[in-house]
Amino acid sequence: MKAELSSLLELQKIDSKIDSLKKDLDNIKEKARYDELQAGLKKLRAKEELFQKEQDQQSQVLDKINGELDLLNRKIENEQKKLFGGTISNSKELSAIQKEIESLSKKKDGLETSVLEQMDKVSALDDALTKTKEFIARDNEEAQKAKEIWQQKEDQLKAEISKVASSRDEQAKTVDEELLEDYEDIRKTKGGIGAGALVKGICQVCNVELPETEVEEIRAKDRPDYCTSCGRILIVKE
């Protein structure tokens, strides 16, 4: 039994190693970073779509104003042709044309201001869109790099886990079946630790010093005993 108890302690070491590797597997920081970046990218892409839509709309408005301006310019040209063409000599008619040109020119000034304002709007949207695309490209690149590292780490950890797991199987064969079952049960309810060493009367799992008489009893026994403080199977080690 004593040798089997030592085997059990070795098994506990292997199991703890596997548990720790599995924990590492669940906590690869590049995976967390990748997820974080993907969530950010989703928001950025929605923003990009919104800016693009708005830019299309505002560009259409700009085209429309420019069209109106062209039309107005042609009207003014026509009126000017009439004014300077020499075919009209009636002064009343001429002054009416002049007034019309003045009124059209005022409208033109207004439209030209609108064009400038609208161009500012479109240009601001251009900038916002360009910046958003830059952020997307940057975060996308970082996400791909994070994914590469995360997958490398994952592959390494999985390979290591499977290696340790096969040595675990070998080690488990050296432990008495009943003792193994007992150990597994305790492991399930006590944070993965089912067995611990007793060194100089102190349980190495819970760090409680057991009374000398109890230690003597455990030493004398030829069957597993438990820590009276934490309930783990104790293996005496001096």
Ligand SMILES: [Zn+2]
């Ligand atoms: Zn203990």
